[in-house]
Amino acid sequence: MRTIVFDQFSVRPQLHEVPAPAAPDAGVVIDVEATGVCRSDHHAWAGHDSTITLPHVPGHELVGRVASVGAHVQEFHVGQRVTVPFVCGCGTCRWCVSGNAQVCPDQTQPGFTHFGSWADQVVIHNADANLVAVPDDLPAAAVVGLGCRFATAFHGLRVRARLAADETVAVFGCGGVGLSAIMIARALGAKVVAIDVSDAALESAREFGAARCVNARGLSPEGLSAEVVAQFAMTDPDGVAVTVDALGREDTIRAAIGALAPLGRHVQIGLLPAEPVVDLPRVIALELSVLGSHGMAAAEYPELVDLVVQGRLRPQDLVTNVIGLDEAPAAMEAMGSPAASAGMTIIDLAR
Structure with missing residues (x-):
């Protein structure tokens, strides 16, 4: 599969082909439809995040379809369209059970703790606790931002x-x-x-x-x-x-x-x-x-998704630029510019 990889901090990432991943027992592999270009991706690339190990694939805002499921996954199936919070919980600790996976001590974060979504496929761990089903007819631009910026803002305002x-x-x-x-x-x-x-x-x-x-x-x-x-x-x-x-x-x-x-x-x-x-x-x-406000648990997503379905919230209006995966390295570098757009750039994996 294609991925955007960097093996040095603050050095231009490169488009590479790597072996496709396998689903862990409790996780899934997602065919990425679209993924976001977020300021947090730039912080990871610049070396500001101590969880990053090199080489690394960025990306934590995404929408796509389940490509394969692990043996222990019960709630999701191949072909289902999903998104995911950028903070994924273990699914079993007291925080996850109470609906607060965003503070799980054993959390994973695609694009930070493991390879992210600037790729044809991405692995999500503990899928039953972390995946969020989204309607097939919502445009990708309306869903991608729900993984990070809209989720963090919604959790901060509505819940906190x-x-x-x-x-x-x-x-x-x-x-x-x-x-x-x-x-x-x-x-x-x-x-x-x-x-x-x-x-x-x-x-x-x-x-x-x-x-x-x-x-x-x-x-x-x-x-x-x-x-x-x-x-x-x-x-x-x-x-x-x-x-x-x-x-x-x-x-x-x-x-x-x-x-x-x-x-x-x-x-x-x-x-x-x-x-x-x-x-x-x-x-x-x-x-x-x-x-x-540090992300949002999957358990809180139904109200946020409903606002989008009803048209009361239109995350797609924040999207100002749609690029292909081969344009992502330049987009990463551009985020360091003071003139970087306040709008949202998304990567369309079909381009």
């Missing part, structure tokens, strides 16, 4: 922050995850203000449902907090209920926590290169909640 209709949400950072969070917040009936330093990113945020936008260029964290609060002051005197940091920067986290109303909830999605300083006195005084 328990976002309700008519609540106010401030999303800091309007890249792929930030735009996903905006789209999900709107699908859940919330009111959104988007924050970024790029006018183009803010225009995308407005297109995907942000009622208000704030350009943070030149603002201190305290000034940015005040500006975000001011956006809602006239119409929502109770203030900002939920903030999302989709960037992973200490200054945006400070601004986000500074903007929250009493009993507000902050969702941290963006990964950080170092431990940030958090305004804990404010967290204590206002009884704020600081919540992490």
Whole structure:
């Protein structure tokens, strides 16, 4: 089968042919229909993830059909169309049994702990606990992003922050995850203000449902907090209920926590290169909640998939570029550019 492989960090990956994989006893092999090009893939390629061993095949957002099943798989069959969360649980520990496979101590992650989906085929372990069936008539572009960015944003807003209709949400950072969070917040009936330093990113945020936008260029964290609060002051005197940091920067986290109303909830999605300083006195005084979101268990997918089937959430609108597998190495390198698109690139394995 064809794969995209890198055997050195930060060196251009290459298209190679390798032997096709076999399904493990509790797992499956999936014929990949399409797969995403995600910022996390770039972090793995750049050597920022200690779980990566070389040589390696990236890719963790995917949709495809089951090509073969292991002897112990009972719930899925050959030919079934599926997607999968990027965090796959063991299926048997207390966390998996309770529906929280995203924090499983023995988790696997395609594209990180083992070869990923930038290939004709990918192995998924513990298939009965991790595969998610998807309708045949949903376009691939509507499904691929459900594996990572949309799942992480949905879990953070719907499950961790328990976002309700008519609540106010401030999303800091309007890249792929930030735009996903905006789209999900709107699908859940919330009111959104988007924050970024790029006018183009803010225009995308407005297109995907942000009622208000704030350009943070030149603002201190305290000034940015005040500006975000001011956006809602006239119409929502109770203030900002939920903030999302989709960037992973200490200054945006400070601004986000500074903007929250009493009993507000902050969702941290963006990964950080170092431990940030958090305004804990404010967290204590206002009884704020600081919540992490690390993917989403397969058990939570039905509600997310239903939003897509109903047309209330359209992940395909975030797709700005469709490429073939042979174009993936250049796409990997391009993600390191400051001018990288805020939209989503997917790899169509049939191209």
